[in-house]
Amino acid sequence: MRIDKKLKELPLTKSNPYTLESLFGKSDITPMWVADMEFEIAQPIQDALIKRISNSGFGYEYKPESFFKAQKEWYQKKYNLKLIKEQVLYSPSITTTISIIIENFTLENDGIIIQPPVFMEFRDVIRKTNRKIVKNPLKLVEDRHYEIDFEDLKEKAKSDNNKILILCNPHNPVGRVWRKEELEKIITICKENNLILISDEIHKDIILFDNHFTSVLHYNNRFENIVVCTSEAKTFNLCGISDSMAIIPNEKLRNTIASNFKKYNLGRTNALTAVALETAYNSGNPWLQNLIKTIEKNVNSIKEVLKDSKIKLIQPEGTYQVWLDFRGIYNNTKEMFSNLTEVTGVGMNAGHWYGREGALFMRMNIATTNEKVIDSIIKIKKAVINKELSK
Numbered sequence: 001m002r003i004d005k006k007l008k009e010l011p012l013t014k015s016n017p018y019t020l021e022s023l024f025g026k027s028d029i030t031p032m033w034v035a036d037m038e039f040e041i042a043q044p045i046q047d048a049l050i051k052r053i054s055n056s057g058f059g060y061e062y063k064p065e066s067f068f069k070a071q072k073e074w075y076q077k078k079y080n081l082k083l084i085k086e087q088v089l090y091s092p093s094i095t096t097t098i099s100i101i102i103e104n105f106t107l108e109n110d111g112i113i114i115q116p117p118v119f120m121e122f123r124d125v126i127r128k129t130n131r132k133i134v135k136n137p138l139k140l141v142e143d144r145h146y147e148i149d150f151e152d153l154k155e156k157a158k159s160d161n162n163k164i165l166i167l168c169n170p171h172n173p174v175g176r177v178w179r180k181e182e183l184e185k186i187i188t189i190c191k192e193n194n195l196i197l198i199s200d201e202i203h204k205d206i207i208l209f210d211n212h213f214t215s216v217l218h219y220n221n222r223f224e225n226i227v228v229c230t231s232e233a234k235t236f237n238l239c240g241i242s243d244s245m246a247i248i249p250n251e252k253l254r255n256t257i258a259s260n261f262k263k264y265n266l267g268r269t270n271a272l273t274a275v276a277l278e279t280a281y282n283s284g285n286p287w288l289q290n291l292i293k294t295i296e297k298n299v300n301s302i303k304e305v306l307k308d309s310k311i312k313l314i315q316p317e318g319t320y321q322v323w324l325d326f327r328g329i330y331n332n333t334k335e336m337f338s339n340l341t342e343v344t345g346v347g348m349n350a351g352h353w354y355g356r357e358g359a360l361f362m363r364m365n366i367a368t369t370n371e372k373v374i375d376s377i378i379k380i381k382k383a384v385i386n387k388e389l390s391k
């Protein structure tokens with residue numbers, strides 16, 4: 001994978017000095033936090049974008065049939081899903097879609113179930129829409145593997161006050177890719193309790209080792225109230241130009257959501273998104289396979305460095321993040337965060353940003369070179385050794 005040569009000159013959120021200063025207390029940080037990649041985008045996508053912009057203008061555009069054809073083939077080939085154009089709505093971001101669904105189908109103070117530690121914007125969106133966050137925390141089994149607490153989920157789902165479950169599959173930050181048996185149980189619980197299931201599948205294309213991703217769309221014949229929020233922005237490092245999709249097979253649900261999308265004019269397209277994605281669907285797979293191999297290599301390197309360390313790696317099944325367990329080393333999150341940040345200069349996401357269930361964990365973004373990953377994890381390991389020696 002070629003590294004993005006403009007990393008230092010681009011105004012990227014992950015290296016914004018003001019953001020770094022406010023989050024990490026200094027701007028001289030090796031940023032391994034925000035979930036985007038340090039790799040150049042695939043060559044065919046670069047070529048297509050250059051071709052699109054040279055000697056051209058940007059009038060209002062629509063997504064052409066060739067886009068839908070490429071997209072349909074991608075979902076069919078990769079996920080055995082028959083994407084029906086009419087069932088797909090577009091919005092600028094997944095969080096926009098989730099806000100709208102919450103506002104459409106629930107009232108203030110209704111409960112929305114999430115499974116922390118989880119992508120913090122779920123919590124933020126629930127708060128901002130004045131709904132209630134209902135937690136169904138994941139269970140950490142034998143200190144190394146996260147599972148859904150189905151008994152607790154059943155209880156939470158039973159309450160008439162709770163209306164929506166937001167599932168994250170693959171799960172950010174713990175890296176689980178939910179298996180068919182798990183998805184079936186979720187579907188059953190949602191159906192029995194008349195919940196709407198929002199499945200955020202944005203990380204679906206980065207599946208590691210021998211794991212296998214299944215979309216909840218495969219259960220659409222058993223349960224109708226499903227909205228899949230997804231995009232290929234993460235997959236192809238296009239977060240800065242890509243929009244997102246809401247796939248909604250249920251017509252009634254879709255029409256309600258569509259009317260709100262129309263109200264805010266969300267479906268408006270962006271010429272660069274369309275070109276980049278169509279090319280990605282048609283020609284991006286070799287780059288993606290190479291990316292997955294690179295991420296797997298990075299995971300294995302971390303495992304190797306940490307094999308005799310008190311820091312534990314939660315083996316990721318998907319995503320390009322790793323979830324590191326520092327519970328045996330630090331007593332409180334502040335001490336952990338400041339010690340690791342100050343000593344190593346590596347900027348990671350603190351686990352408690354994903355809910356208190358993530359306390360004393362850190363999420364590290366490993367979509368970068370193997371050298372950088374090894375260098376950073378060695379620094380972290382050394383910081384922990386020194387901290388232990390100073391006890």
Ligand SMILES: Cc1ncc(COP(=O)(O)O)c(C=O)c1O
Nearest residue numbers: 035093094095119172200202244
């Ligand atoms: C699970 C999950 N959903 C959504 C997003 C962001 O998507 P969007 O930018 O479309 O809101 C992220 C980004 O990290 C994510 O991890």
